[in-house]
Amino acid sequence: MSSVLITGASQGIGRAVAVELAGRGHRVIATARRPDTLADLPVDRRLRLDVTDQESVDQAVQDAGDVDVLVSNAGETVRAPLESVPLTEVERLFHVNTLGALRVAQAVLPAMRTRGTGRLVFVSSIQGRLVLPMIGPYGASKWALEALAETLAIETGHFGVKVSIVQPGAVSSGGAERAKVFLTENDPYTPLYEALPALRGELITPQDVAATVADTIEQPEPPLRVPVGAPAQRVLEARKKAPENEPFLAAEINW
Template sequence: MSSSVLITGASRGIGRAVAVTLEGRGHRVIATARNPETLADLPVDRRLRLDVTDQESVDRAVRDAGDIDVLVSNVGETVRAPLESVPLAEVERLFQVNTLGALRVVQAVLPAMRERGAGRLVFISSIQGRLVLPMIGPYGASKWALEALAETLAIETGHFGVKVSVVQPGAVSSGGGERARVFLGENDPYSPLYDELPALRGDVITPEEVAAAVADTVEHPEPPLRVPVGAPAERALRARKEAPEDEPFLLAEINW
């Protein structure tokens, strides 16, 4: 059965792959981005401007989209910096985009889903919504908060017929990490740790692999709350679950 799906952050990476995959499976896709010109070549039903940090933009996009059966909350950003020196303005920006931005769109689409007695909320999170990686702490914190919101929504809205899922990939070749702003000073004491980061992130999967998992989740009659994507994510989350809770957990040894 086809659905009407609104996707945030569809201009590139995971969001673009999700739009193409869902459209290819016969769904009506409303692709959104801060700059809708970046969506011009996407083979979708609608292309709309949507800035998740702007209430007026969100309200207009949701109004213009028409009926929305599924929200794929994908938009997200990251930075690279130690917590000792990361600019707090950057942390606030990440929470505005990754966490509050997601909630802002949910608040816009949820009333109609609740009144209709059906709907899907699919959040693109990360394994970093359940564990931490050094030098990516602000991003991880925003995703932990996002997962708390998603699980709360699952409890609050389930009896209204709304199903909530959190998709958790590990490292993805979406370009997000390469585009991330890096905050390290000259001769920064954390530079050796930053140099270890590629090894800590583990094996990389493609945006198309994430998109397939999202599409399967959208089409699943009873989707799980959390959906790890790919063997690396499954291994990492299993290791986190099995590790003792009374000490910090790290995916690999750090030599710095």
């Protein structure tokens, strides 16, 4: 069984991945900014790790011991039109979702490269391949994450490191409910914000994503990109077939 380090394991997808992998017999190192939130997880280690803090990352990776697999899951989102979203919020999302993922990958890669084996699994989104209005900053951070992950697949494959990008659609993880919303009173974009539930489509569960992550880790030759569930597969396939010279939306907007 593998030794798996998971970022963002305190709730949602990360917590579900920790439970799923522990149940399959893997050695799980669950991490979060507040390790007390991991107390009830049936895992081997519970460590503090803030993906935006280099010292925190270095210490957690040192304390984790050998890491065969990194599940890079920590992430955040916001709801706002690009016309008025605070740029500090966009920067924050990139620091967590994109640079944070690269920071942890950089910390575990030297040992993987030396051993000649390892797995990097990045939890992305269908929004790493398409966009949704009002969630543009999150989508941009995931597009950037997928560019980094695919580059890593090319650069590190020669050293025996396999990279996979897991792409769920809308997940009932509570992330959307926790997201900061930046709309003014009588904001002209409010009708578009109210249309978001229909645009996000059918919900899947964190456990659905966790099972896909675990299956991917256990495949001898995992694919680079792994859509999670039929809804994600359908919309990503539709995106591939759509014209490249015009914006793509999987559903009509009535606003």
